[in-house]
Amino acid sequence: MDFAEFYSASRDDCLRAVLASVGNLDTAQEVVDEAFARAWVAWRKVSAHPAPQAWVVRTALTAGVSAWRRRRRELPLGAGWESVHPDPASGAGRDEPVDAEAMAALLRLPVRQRQVVALRIFLDLDTNRVADILGIAPGTVTAHLARAMAALRGEFAPLRQRETS
Amino acid sequence: MMNDGELITAVKESFSRVHAATPLEVVVRRGRARRARRWIAGLAGAGALAAGAALGVTLLVPGAGPGEVRLAAWSVATRPGGTVTVAISELRDAARLQRTLRADGVPATIRFRNENPPACLYYPYYPQEPRKLDLLMQRIFPQIGFTSSSTGAAFAINRSAIPRGAGLWINVIPPQTRPGPAGSGIDTVGFSTAWALVYASGHCPSP
Numbered sequence: 210m211d212f213a214e215f216y217s218a219s220r221d222d223c224l225r226a227v228l229a230s231v232g233n234l235d236t237a238q239e240v241v242d243e244a245f246a247r248a249w250v251a252w253r254k255v256s257a258h259p260a261p262q263a264w265v266v267r268t269a270l271t272a273g274v275s276a277w278r279r280r281r282r283e284l285p286l287g288a289g290w291e292s293v294h295p296d297p298a299s300g301a302g303r304d305e306p307v308d309a310e311a312m313a314a315l316l317r318l319p320v321r322q323r324q325v326v327a328l329r330i331f332l333d334l335d336t337n338r339v340a341d342i343l344g345i346a347p348g349t350v351t352a353h354l355a356r357a358m359a360a361l362r363g364e365f366a367p368l369r370q371r372e373t374s
Numbered sequence: 375m376m377n378d379g380e381l382i383t384a385v386k387e388s389f390s391r392v393h394a395a396t397p398l399e400v401v402v403r404r405g406r407a408r409r410a411r412r413w414i415a416g417l418a419g420a421g422a423l424a425a426g427a428a429l430g431v432t433l434l435v436p437g438a439g440p441g442e443v444r445l446a447a448w449s450v451a452t453r454p455g456g457t458v459t460v461a462i463s464e465l466r467d468a469a470r471l472q473r474t475l476r477a478d479g480v481p482a483t484i485r486f487r488n489e490n491p492p493a494c495l496y497y498p499y500y501p502q503e504p505r506k507l508d509l510l511m512q513r514i515f516p517q518i519g520f521t522s523s524s525t526g527a528a529f530a531i532n533r534s535a536i537p538r539g540a541g542l543w544i545n546v547i548p549p550q551t552r553p554g555p556a557g558s559g560i561d562t563v564g565f566s567t568a569w570a571l572v573y574a575s576g577h578c579p580s581p
Contacts, residue, residue: 213398220394228392229385242396242404249405311388330382331389358378365384366376 212252216245219262226331227269228307230324232316237269244269262332267342270324314364322357325350407517443474450474453530457516461528462546479533481541481574510535511569514542541574 210218220241228237244265248255258264315323321343328339336354340347376384443450447464448471458478460471465486472484513535527546536542545568 212402216398216401220396221392224394225389225392229389234392238394238396241394242401245396245401246404246407249402306389306391306393308388311385315385326385330385358381361385362376362381365381 210256212249212256215248215256215261219265220245222331223262223265223269226266226327229315229327229331230270230320232312234306240269241265260332260334260338263328263334263338263342266328266332311365314361317364318357318360321345322353322360325353326357326361329354403512445470450478452478456533458531458533459517459528460531465546475531480531481536482531483541483543483572485543485545487545487547507571510537511571515569537571539574541572543570543572545569 223244224237224241227241228234231237231240247268248261248265255261255264315326318326324343325339328334328342329336334342336347336350340350343350442452445467447466448460448462450471451459453459456479458475458480460475462471468484468486472482475482475484514532515529516532516535517530531542
């Protein structure tokens, strides 16, 4: 698989996994873009990785955000700046692609539980691979996942009932 | 009661409208910029001469040639083809940096403090099409990165991409650490740098 095929096949899942972890679409898109750029640079190594998608997500979650564009956005530049040069990624006026209550439910989870959920659900990784990526024991992954699923069940069940009623 | 399969499906469905918007070519260009950052990082460090020689860039000490100035605080070098590289390690002598860049054909206004450009100076290029503006700025700043100290700013300016009559407002403020979104574990460290297109003349057009 060449990089273009990998990017086409993986970018949505990677973005969703990172979004579920960081909770902000702009931040998620930025760090995923950076991670894919790093994957392009190191494609020979990444393509040989047992789970290249996991490499991208881990890189996105752990890499310091060193991109110019991100630093630029974070400047406290005052009202005039935004009105003259609106940032295309600011999200203003954009339809939110994630249900707000579902996102809020995920964000109420502790960070580590959220990361485990993101890697298990969106990348479909097994326990050992998640443990390897997060640098924790497989048993800890299992415990985090069980707690997260219990918490999410309590949050999502009412949402599902509301949708079907 | 939802079982695990139903719950996983529900979580996945709640994200089903999330799609990555960045085109492949943008990611590849970013990767190329990242790879090229090595030589930008070298500009302000001890390895500058070696990095420059490897890439065919002639790096000289101050006064050794036109278009090349290296100070402790910052350095400017003009590469063959017209690209001007800037590496800033300390926020000192903005006026001289501005003069140096203008002498090299870059109509820049430099500020080393957090200051907005006057609203009347905005250059009205693609005001309603921010994506085009973003792409234009990527052409003007084809390479970005850090200095070897990791906290400094380094970037390259492609003079030929600057629209006729436009100037660059470049604002660099000191290193700072800012927490990212709650729980993200992401911090921003280093100089913050912002830009804007302004009128090169410093005057607004008549309405």
